[in-house]
Amino acid sequence: MIRLLLSHQWKESKRSSVWQKNLAINLVLGFLMLILLLYVVLLGFFMRELIEAIKPGADPIAAVNAGLLYYFLLDLAMRFFLQELPVLSVQPYLHLPIRKSKLVNFVLWKSITSIFNFLPLLLFIPFALKELPEVYGVAGAWSWVAGLFLLTLVNNFLTLYFKRLMVEKPLLSYGFLLLVIALATADYLGYISVGKVSGVFFNALGAAPIWVMVPLALLAVVYYMNFQFLIAHTYPEEMRVRQASKVGDNAEIGFLQRFGELGTLIGLELKLIMRHKRPKSTTMMSVFFLAYGFIFYGQEIYTNGFAMLIFPGIFMTGFMMMSYGQFVPGWQSAHFDALLTKRLSPYTFYLSKFWMFVPACTLAYLITLLYGLMPEIGGKIVAINTACFLYNIGINTFVVLFMSTYNKKRIDLSKSASFNWQGVGASQFIMMLPTLILPILIYLPFGLMDQPWWGIAAIGLLGVLGFIFHRQLMGVVVQRFQREKYRIAAGFRQA
Amino acid sequence: MIEVRELQKNYNGVTVVDIPALTVQKGETIGLVGNNGAGKTTFFRMILDLIRPTRGEVFSKGENVSSTEDWKQYTGSHLDEGFLIDFLTPEEYFNFIGKLNGLTSGDVQAFMDRFRDFFNGEILEQRKYIRDFSKGNQKKVGVAAAVMSDPELLILDEPFANLDPSSQIRLKNLLKDLKRQGMTMLISSHDLSHVIEVCDRIVLLEKGKVVEDMKTSETTLQQLENYFTV
Numbered sequence: 001m002i003r004l005l006l007s008h009q010w011k012e013s014k015r016s017s018v019w020q021k022n023l024a025i026n027l028v029l030g031f032l033m034l035i036l037l038l039y040v041v042l043l044g045f046f047m048r049e050l051i052e053a054i055k056p057g058a059d060p061i062a063a064v065n066a067g068l069l070y071y072f073l074l075d076l077a078m079r080f081f082l083q084e085l086p087v088l089s090v091q092p093y094l095h096l097p098i099r100k101s102k103l104v105n106f107v108l109w110k111s112i113t114s115i116f117n118f119l120p121l122l123l124f125i126p127f128a129l130k131e132l133p134e135v136y137g138v139a140g141a142w143s144w145v146a147g148l149f150l151l152t153l154v155n156n157f158l159t160l161y162f163k164r165l166m167v168e169k170p171l172l173s174y175g176f177l178l179l180v181i182a183l184a185t186a187d188y189l190g191y192i193s194v195g196k197v198s199g200v201f202f203n204a205l206g207a208a209p210i211w212v213m214v215p216l217a218l219l220a221v222v223y224y225m226n227f228q229f230l231i232a233h234t235y236p237e238e239m240r241v242r243q244a245s246k247v248g249d250n251a252e253i254g255f256l257q258r259f260g261e262l263g264t265l266i267g268l269e270l271k272l273i274m275r276h277k278r279p280k281s282t283t284m285m286s287v288f289f290l291a292y293g294f295i296f297y298g299q300e301i302y303t304n305g306f307a308m309l310i311f312p313g314i315f316m317t318g319f320m321m322m323s324y325g326q327f328v329p330g331w332q333s334a335h336f337d338a339l340l341t342k343r344l345s346p347y348t349f350y351l352s353k354f355w356m357f358v359p360a361c362t363l364a365y366l367i368t369l370l371y372g373l374m375p376e377i378g379g380k381i382v383a384i385n386t387a388c389f390l391y392n393i394g395i396n397t398f399v400v401l402f403m404s405t406y407n408k409k410r411i412d413l414s415k416s417a418s419f420n421w422q423g424v425g426a427s428q429f430i431m432m433l434p435t436l437i438l439p440i441l442i443y444l445p446f447g448l449m450d451q452p453w454w455g456i457a458a459i460g461l462l463g464v465l466g467f468i469f470h471r472q473l474m475g476v477v478v479q480r481f482q483r484e485k486y487r488i489a490a491g492f493r494q495a
Numbered sequence: 496m497i498e499v500r501e502l503q504k505n506y507n508g509v510t511v512v513d514i515p516a517l518t519v520q521k522g523e524t525i526g527l528v529g530n531n532g533a534g535k536t537t538f539f540r541m542i543l544d545l546i547r548p549t550r551g552e553v554f555s556k557g558e559n560v561s562s563t564e565d566w567k568q569y570t571g572s573h574l575d576e577g578f579l580i581d582f583l584t585p586e587e588y589f590n591f592i593g594k595l596n597g598l599t600s601g602d603v604q605a606f607m608d609r610f611r612d613f614f615n616g617e618i619l620e621q622r623k624y625i626r627d628f629s630k631g632n633q634k635k636v637g638v639a640a641a642v643m644s645d646p647e648l649l650i651l652d653e654p655f656a657n658l659d660p661s662s663q664i665r666l667k668n669l670l671k672d673l674k675r676q677g678m679t680m681l682i683s684s685h686d687l688s689h690v691i692e693v694c695d696r697i698v699l700l701e702k703g704k705v706v707e708d709m710k711t712s713e714t715t716l717q718q719l720e721n722y723f724t725v
Contacts, residue, residue, distance in 0.1 A: 264594045268580070275582045275624070337577035341543045343567045343595045343644070413582070414626075486547040493577065 001098065005106050028429070037122060044126035061135055062199060064127065069198030071120075072151055073180060079116055079159040094234065104230045108223065111160055112153065120152045121145075136206035143209035144202065150215035157222040161229065261344075265352035272331060276413040279324065279331055286320035290367050293381070303377045306384065306452040310440050310459070313381075313388030317365045318396055321357040322435060325400035326407075326428045328353055333410040333492035340489060347478050350401055354470060357397045365389040387460035388439065394466025396435045398473045403431040405477070405484045408491030496521045496648060496679045497542065501551035504537055504703075512537050512703040514551075519681065521647075524674050526694035526711075527683040528719065534703040535683040536574060539652055542681070543572055555648070571646035573637035573654070581626035585618050585636050588625060589643065596644035603643075610639050613665050631657040638666065642673060649673065649680045655689050667693055687719050 043050070051060040090103045125145055132141035166173040187194045205211045256263035256270075273279040293312045302308040324331075329349075332339060339349060365385065372382040439459050446455030466473060481488075497519040504512040512534040519525055527535050540546040542553050544560045552559050555566040572578065580588055586607070593603035607619060617632055618639075625636060638654050654670075655663050663686075670693045674680065684690040691697065691711050699707035699722065707722070709715065 261595065264591060268583075268591060271587070272582060335577060335580040337545055337574065338580060340545055341567065341570070341572050341578065342592060345564055486545070489545055 001102060002106060005093070005103075009110065040119060040122045041126055044123040045130065047127045048131055061131060062203075065202035066195040066199040068148070068202050069194050072155060073184070073194075075116070075120070075152070076155050076158060076180070079155060080163065083114060083116055083156075083159050083163075090234075100231055100234050101227075104227055104234070107230065108157070108160075108226055111156060114156065117149075117152050117156055120148060124148055132206060139209060140206040143212050144206040147202070147205040147212050147215050150212065150219050154215060154218045154222055157219070157226050161222060161226050164229065164233075259355075261348050262352045262355055265344075265349065266356050269331075269352070269356060272413075273324075278411070278413060278415065282323050282327075283320060286323055286364070289319040290316055290364060292316050292319075293368065293371050297371060297374060297377060297381060303380070306456065307440055307443060307447060309381065309384045310388060310443055310456075311436065313368075313385045314392060314396070314436055314439055316368050317361050317385060317389040318392040318435070320360045320364055321392065321397065322400060322431070324360075325353070325357060325397075325404065326431055327411060328401070328404040328407070329488070330407045330409060330411040330492070331413070334413065336489055336492045340485065346481050346485070347474065350474055350478055350481065353401060353404075354397055354474065357400070358393050361389060361392045361397075384456055387456045387463070390460045390463030390467070391439050392463065394463030394468075394470075395438075398466065398470075398477060399434045399438075400431065401474075401477045402480065405480045405488070406430075408488050410492045410494060496523070496556065497681070498554040498557075499542075499551070500554070502538075502541060502548055502553060503550040504534075504541065504546065505549045510703055512541065512548075514538070514703075514705055517698070517705065517708075519679060521679055522677045523696055524670075524678075524680040524694040525682070526690035526697045527681065527700060528685070528687065528690060528697060529683075529700035530723075532702075533700040535700055536652055537703075538700070539572075539574055539650055539681070539683065542650060543570070543574075566648075569647040570650065571641035571644060571648070572650040573634075573641040574650070574652040576633060576637075578637055578641075579625050579633060582624055584622070584624055585628075586620075588636065589640060592640045592643055598644065606639075606643055613639065613662070613669060615662065615665075629657075631659060631662065634658060635662065642669075642678075645678075647679060649678055649682075651680070651682045653683055653685065655684055655686045663689065687716060687723070691715050691719070 047064065048060040051058060051063050055063065090107055093103055094100075128141045128145045132144055136144060162173050162176055183192075183194065186192050201211070201214075256267045259266070273283055293316055296302045296308060296312045329336065329339075368385050368389075369382060371385070372378040374381065442459055442462065443452075443455035446452060446458060497517075499514050499517040501516075502512060502514045503510060511532075527538070529535055537546060541548050542555070542560065544553075544566075547561065552561070554560070555570070558565055560566050580591065583591065589607060590600060590603050593600070593606070598606075611619070614635060618628075618635060621628075625633060628636070634654065634657055638651060641651065642649060654666060658666060667689055670680065670682070674693065680694070682690060682694060695711050697707070697709055697711055697715060697719070698705055699719070707718075709718075
């Protein structure tokens with residue numbers, strides 16, 4: 001039975017449209033993933049050297065042992081926000097003659113396949129194999145790893161349990177959160193030492209394998225808790241982690257109403273962003289990117305030149321537009337047919353996007369003006385960012401909108417935000433080239449002629465020209481859209 | 496009103512719609528019937544310029560639907576949930592459609608009042624997003640939005656599906672009213688008696704081809720039932 005369920009799962013992921021459609025994208029993503037995992041392994045392999053570099057003279061093994069419990073707390077926090085619950089997949093089986101306990105066990109076992117559970121293995125096995133046998137012996141090293149893995153699984157099931165409980169009894173979950181915070185505070189103030197406990201425990205794990213029983217018992221307890229909870233709540237509407245959507249009053253933004261059809265469309269899109277997780281977090285993310293400049297502005301190798309300042313300028317003033325705009329019109333894939341058949345011209349549709357991007361860039365630009373307060377380089381940064389801002393609203397808006405006509409992947413807005421590759425296609429990667437590299441190419445000849453300020457002026461001027469002729473540029477975008485709309489609509493209709 | 500010339504749509508070498516000629520006069524109400532896969536929805540999508548025909552054209556009031564957008568001004572349509580904006584409340588959705596059609600919020604309010612009966616107290620003031628409604632209620636929202644701007648041409652794909660019996664009868668009455676006002680309609684349905692009652696012409700599709708095109712009369716139901724009996 002379990003084998004049959006597993007084969008269905010395998011088919012589900014193998015036949016999901018994301019996999020089947022674009023081999024190239026999957027190769028690129030797979031490659032990136034592999035590199036990331038490789039880094040993790042390398043990190044584990046050179047952990048000793050790293051610790052010695054950071055804290056000379058410390059015993060690396062003792063340091064790792066002391067830090068592990070903190071690591072697990074961090075891991076728990078991260079999972080809480082990022083890990084998905086593999087639950088709804090059992091829905092098609094609930095009415096079939098399969099024992100509920102079997103399904104629940106299946107769901108719980110399936111959760112083990114989450115990448116979160118394998119990262120610590122990749123990180124700590126190299127370390128354990130390289131360093132531990134000398135101290136604990138081979139058996140000790142393996143029992144150390146086993147204890148680690150079991151604790152990872154404890155975290156896995158704790159996350160599942162509390163995430164689900166959050167819906168049922170939010171207070172309990174918050175209580176748990178408070179407990180963790182209180183623990184951290186007590187540790188910080190020196191009342192207790194998580195580090196010491198951690199050190200003693202993991203050392204014991206290596207020295208006496210019998211200690212593996214502790215995480216094993218913990219695991220059994222949380223597994224049983226999950227099992228009991230799920231078996232009592234096998235109804236799809238109870239398993240789903242989704243709060244009933246609260247609907248406030250019909251808040252129309254009065255200010256937007258003054259702009260007629262454009263305002264209506266922008267209002268619609270703002271609602272789309274506010275009422276769905278993924279577009280909301282995409283937009284929120286761009287707030288963090290406003291701090292991106294600090295990476296560059298603090299270092300003289302960058303601030304002495306110009307070319308390396310154009311990059312953060314474009315990025316910061318345009319990130320909100322680019323991160324949201326790269327999936328236009330995919331955000332609206334669920335009601336794309338409506339947009340095509342209702343009384344609405346594609347030109348207005350795209351113009352509303354343009355007038356959404358311009359204020360977004362302006363807002364970001366106004367905030368980046370704060371960098372002007374930096375001593376010495378402040379003036380230069382403001383000048384460059386101004387040029388980049390103009391370029392963003394004049395040229396990059398159209399690059400983003402033009403590339404949007406290549407988006408043919410449906411985005412299901414009911415799906416969560418993290419690790420969601422839905423809607424990612426080649427156009428997202430290609431878009432980066434003209435938006436980020438073109439302004440630097442424009443600057444380059446001036447820079448080589450030793451006239452950097454003229455180069456910056458050229459970028460700004462081009463932006464102003466683009467903005468003045470935005471109707472004409474929009475015409476080009478709409479023309480392409482008219483040709484592509486059938487293919488886009490067909491793509492969006494495929495679930 | 497609508498003229499179809501040499502219309503064909505192929506998918507991977509399989510012809511799903513093949514209509515050499517079909518004309519719909521102004522004020523005519525046409526019922527499109529046919530088993531699953533007969534090409535009804537694909538045909539509607541081509542009339543609404545959502546799918547590019549492999550061959551041939553659709554003309555609305557003499558203009559090719561794929562080269563102008565004038566038809567959007569006088570065409571109301573609802574095919575499936577893709578025509579709804581599911582993260583809005585029904586009120587917000589009606590207001591949105593109303594604004595696109597140049598209606599004032601007073602007009603929209605008046606429209607909603609007129610449909611109160613049809614909605615049966617399940618649509619308005621529910622403080623729910625459209626995505627949280629049942630299929631049947633979603634359909635009511637879509638159909639109402641389609642007729643909201645008093646279009647000259649109305650295209651509905653299986654409007655009776657998923658509706659409860661009372662709502663089906665209310666919808667039937669609504670459509671008959673609209674017909675009396677002279678609205679041109681294209682309605683597909685699997686419910687033969689409903690569609691015959693509303694429409695004065697029945698077009699029967701089979702594997703993309705028109706196999707029957709007749710005025711409704713007393714014997715139509717019998718004829719259709721004979722055709723569909725296996």
